[in-house]
Amino acid sequence: MTEAILSIRDLKTxxxxxxxxxxxxKKVIKAVDGVSFDxxxxxxxxxxxxxxxxxxxxxxxxxxxxxxxxxxxxFDGQDIxxxxxxxxxxxxxxxxxxxxxxxxxxxxxLTIEQTLGEPxxxxxxxxxxxxxxxxxxxxxxxxxxAPEVMTRHPHEFxxxxxxxxxxxxxMILKPKLVIADEAVSALDVSIQAQVxxxxxxxxxxxxxxxxxxxxxxxxxRHISDRVAVMYQGEIVEMGTKHExxxxxxxxxxxxxxxxxPRIKTRQxxx
Amino acid sequence: MxxxxxxxxLFNDVAEGEVSGRSLWQEAMLRLRRNKAAMIAxxxxxxxxxxxxxxxxxxxxxxxxxxxxxxxxxPSIESGHxxxxxxxxxxxxxxxxxxTRVSLLVALVAxxxxxxxxxxxxxxxxxxxxxxxxxxxxxxxxxxxxxxILFVILLMVIFGRNVYLLFAAIGMLEWLxxxxxxxxxxxxxxxxxxxxxxxxxxxxxxxxxxxxxVPNLVGPVVIYAALTVPEIVATESFLSYLGFGVQxxxxxxxxLIAEGSDAMEVLPWLLWFPAAFLVLLLMSLLFIGDGLRDAxxxxxx
Numbered sequence: 249m250t251e252a253i254l255s256i257r258d259l260k261t262x263x264x265x266x267x268x269x270x271x272x273x274k275k276v277i278k279a280v281d282g283v284s285f286d287x288x289x290x291x292x293x294x295x296x297x298x299x300x301x302x303x304x305x306x307x308x309x310x311x312x313x314x315x316x317x318x319x320x321x322x323f324d325g326q327d328i329x330x331x332x333x334x335x336x337x338x339x340x341x342x343x344x345x346x347x348x349x350x351x352x353x354x355x356x357x358l359t360i361e362q363t364l365g366e367p368x369x370x371x372x373x374x375x376x377x378x379x380x381x382x383x384x385x386x387x388x389x390x391x392x393x394a395p396e397v398m399t400r401h402p403h404e405f406x407x408x409x410x411x412x413x414x415x416x417x418x419m420i421l422k423p424k425l426v427i428a429d430e431a432v433s434a435l436d437v438s439i440q441a442q443v444x445x446x447x448x449x450x451x452x453x454x455x456x457x458x459x460x461x462x463x464x465x466x467x468x469r470h471i472s473d474r475v476a477v478m479y480q481g482e483i484v485e486m487g488t489k490h491e492x493x494x495x496x497x498x499x500x501x502x503x504x505x506x507x508x509p510r511i512k513t514r515q516x517x518x
Numbered sequence: 519m520x521x522x523x524x525x526x527x528l529f530n531d532v533a534e535g536e537v538s539g540r541s542l543w544q545e546a547m548l549r550l551r552r553n554k555a556a557m558i559a560x561x562x563x564x565x566x567x568x569x570x571x572x573x574x575x576x577x578x579x580x581x582x583x584x585x586x587x588x589x590x591x592x593p594s595i596e597s598g599h600x601x602x603x604x605x606x607x608x609x610x611x612x613x614x615x616x617x618t619r620v621s622l623l624v625a626l627v628a629x630x631x632x633x634x635x636x637x638x639x640x641x642x643x644x645x646x647x648x649x650x651x652x653x654x655x656x657x658x659x660x661x662x663x664x665x666x667i668l669f670v671i672l673l674m675v676i677f678g679r680n681v682y683l684l685f686a687a688i689g690m691l692e693w694l695x696x697x698x699x700x701x702x703x704x705x706x707x708x709x710x711x712x713x714x715x716x717x718x719x720x721x722x723x724x725x726x727x728x729x730x731x732v733p734n735l736v737g738p739v740v741i742y743a744a745l746t747v748p749e750i751v752a753t754e755s756f757l758s759y760l761g762f763g764v765q766x767x768x769x770x771x772x773x774l775i776a777e778g779s780d781a782m783e784v785l786p787w788l789l790w791f792p793a794a795f796l797v798l799l800l801m802s803l804l805f806i807g808d809g810l811r812d813a814x815x816x817x818x819x
Contacts, residue, residue: 311718340720353711356542357733366729367719401541417715 252286252322253457254310254425259283259319259329261302261309279305281481282319287425290455292448294468296504297478303461306478307427310459311345312336323425341371344423346447348430350410354402360413361398364388367421387420388413391446408439412446419450426451427459432467444470465508469493477501543736549813556809559802566799570618579609581616582767593787602787604777613769614792618799620770624685625750629743631689636696637739641727643697644704655701658694666691667760674762681764684757688750699742703735737814744807748800755796771796 261280279302287293295303308314309329310321316329328339347353354363364387365380367373374380385395391412402410411431418426431447432440448471451458462468468475469489476486477500485498496502550556578598579585584607585599593602593610601610643654670687677683707713708731716726755772757763764770771792778789 313714313717337720340718345715345718347711347715349711353715355712355716355730355734357736359541366716366721370720403542414715417719421719 251289253289253324254287254459255320255322256286256306256310257284257320257322259306259309259321260317261305261314262317278481280309283478283481283483285476285483285486287457287459289424289457290451291474292451292458292460292472294460294462294472294475295478296462296465296468296475298463298504301478302481303463303478304429307345307429307459307461310427311340311343313345338371341367341421342424344418344421344426346411346415346418346426346428346431349434350407350414351434353414354410356402359399359401360384360388363402363413364398364417364420367417371421373421383420384416387416390419390450391416406439407435408443411435411439411443415443415447415450419454422454423456425457425459427461429461430463431460433462433464440467447471465493465505477504546737546810546813550809553809553812555805556813559805559809562798563802563806566618566795566802567622570615570622574612574615577609577612577615579612581612581769582608584608590785592785593791601791602785604785604788605781608767610788610791613774614771614795617769617771617774617792618795620681620764620768621751621754621772621796621799624681624688624754624770625747627685628688628692628750628754629746631686632692632696632746633739633743635689636693637700637732637735639693640697640700640702641704641731641735644701645708645723645727645731647708651701655698658697661694670757670762679762679765681768684754684763688753688757691753692746692750696739696742696746699738700735703738704731707731707734741807741811741814744803744810748803748807751796751800751803771799 259280260278260282263277263279265275265277281302283302283306285293295306297303305314309316312328312331312333319329320327321329323339323343326339328336328343331339358366361381361384364384365374365377368380368383374383381398384398388395388397393409393412393416397405397409397413402413405413411434415431428447432443435443444467447458450456460468460471472489474486474488475492476483477492477498478484479500485492485496485501492501493505496505574581585591585603586607588597588599588603589607590605591597591599591603591607593600599609599611601614603609604613639654639658643651669691670684673683673687713726713730716730721729751771754763754770755775758770758772759776763772766773774792775789775796778785778792782789
């Protein structure tokens with residue numbers, strides 16, 4: 249655990265609400281309030297909790313989509329929270345994010361090739377389209393899609409296919425840390441398993457560290473090494489997958505676990 | 519003929535579409551082609567444009583030369599003055615075609631100006647948000663509050679009467695509404711995940727605005743632009759009618775109608791023909807705008 253790739257200490261992200269009316273008071277919402285954890289290289293840490301507990305905000309803060317209020321996040325020994333947008337830009341290649349809604353996360357006006365080529369050119373991984381197309385084809389193959397889809401537009405694909413393209417957009421940069429924000433929650437249950445297995449396989453094959461944000465404990469159990477349970481902006485319990493699922497300590501974790509829907513046939517035997 | 523060639527295009531596109539995949543733009547165009555009213559309107563507009571551009575060269579009379587044998591001549595086929603002549607013996611058909619040309623040019627230039635300014639302004643205000651947005655949109659509100667006729671008159675007084683100034687003045691007024699529409703659309707788009715994905719992969723704000731936001735505004739912008747064109751033609755006609763528009767001997771549809779209405783009782787054709795042209799032009803532009811709206815709107819995918 250000493251050489252953690254990402255080490256977060258006392259992270260706080262607060263939002264100010266719009267003042268009600270011209271002179272109304274502004275309220276502070278403490279979405280993330282003092283969160284600390286480490287992710288080792290090649291490890292999958294899941295962040296679970298109910299809606300609104302701040303788990304997505306953690307991910308969004310780490311990718312500079314939200315501003316942090318206080319705390320530290322050391323990535324490879326460098327505090328990423330205090331960097332200016334320009335200083336953070338080269339690091340974006342290493343820290344990538346998979347988004348939740350495959351219908352909203354692809355620009356409907358761009359072809360798949362344009363969508364996947366964009367990050368390559370930003371980070372100078374390809375100098376021209378010929379080079380880019382080779383990389384795009386490789387990555388599409390990696391996520392189980394034919395290279396022929398390059399010239400198509402997002403609306404021609406199903407949700408599962410789109411999410412694969414979203415994953416390809418992340419994988420094409422060969423990141424070190426991937427933040428998956430509810431990456432399979434918007435998909436059909438049957439497709440969820442496929443995409444989840446794909447994410448797990450890619451993560452294992454390339455030794456990526458992953459922060460997997462989800463409210464779905466079944467999914468979390470399948471993919472993670474360690475689990476952190478979040479409640480109202482704070483981590484209430486953290487441990488290996490087995491510790492959390494077999495022997496939950498905190499009352500909230502137990503409540504969460506008991507809320508997993510199960511098929512009732514087994515109760516007859518018990 | 520024209521309709522037939524459209525049909526051919528339709529089938530070609532369907533055949534090609536199955537191979538390479540259609541963009542949203544192509545699908546919208548396909549839907550537009552299925553809209554009969556819009557297609558007939560485009561055919562009429564195309565005829566009007568072709569006539570305005572090329573027909574004057576084949577006419578026996580110029581738009582500014584008097585025919586000394588025919589003052590105030592009613593329309594007739596034998597004399598060659600198909601639309602008649604005005605009080606100075608100038609051929610009305612030639613003048614109407616020139617007027618159409620000027621009106622369309624004003625409309626195109628002013629629409630272009632309003633799109634360029636309005637889209638950039640609105641997209642920047644919407645994407646940046648916060649104080650920048652507030653400041654930019656309050657400026658638009660102030661411009662709205664100024665009566666535009668006063669604005670145009672002031673411009674004319676300062677710089678003198680000039681067709682290009684008219685283009686600029688109308689364009690400068692029309693971009694305000696465009697900016698508001700674009701800002702609203704930008705606000706709706708900017709929180710979509712693909713914008714965040716672009717930010718997460720390190721795109722600069724400028725690149726996000728012009729590569730990710732502006733292309734997604736095509737629908738509303740095209741629709742509004744198509745509806746702006748007739749508005750500008752009408753505004754130009756109105757300004758010309760008031761005497762702020764184009765100068766003699768050059769003419770526009772508005773000027774012609776203004777002159778025609780003075781002589782309505784004795785020389786009615788001076789009013790009827792330019793008015794008919796204006797109505798045809800406005801109607802076809804409106805139908806095309808309507809068709810575009812239907813083509814882009816049905817489903818946001």
